[in-house]
Amino acid sequence: VVIGLIVAGLLLAALPMLRSSNGLFAEKTENTSDETPVSxxxxxxxxxxxxxxxxxxxLNGAANVLSLG
Structure with a gap:
């Protein structure tokens, strides 16, 4: 766990784009109200x-029922 925290700290220091909300993992919030419904x-x-x-x-009219037991 300690090694993971150290690696995460180094990544955040080396790659500042991971800290901002516009980085790699930012969610896209697009306006979907003008889209047509899915069909x-x-x-x-x-x-x-x-x-x-x-x-x-x-053909003979009798039901052939096979049981598993």
Whole structure:
């Protein structure tokens, strides 16, 4: 832990841009109120053919239920 604190202190002394809020780790705060809402329309249309319903009917009418025990 002590070595980590020493390294952090040396980095802060050597690279002052890490101290400011405009440095490498600054969060971007952009105005997103003018952006259009996100839509999943294209993704749903692309994935729709992959969604299928599988029906299994038994020809003799008897249900074949297999138990695991």
């Amino acid at each position: 999943y329309n294209k993704a749903v249309r692309r994935a729709a053919p992959a969604v299928v319903n599988i029906y299994n009917r038994n």
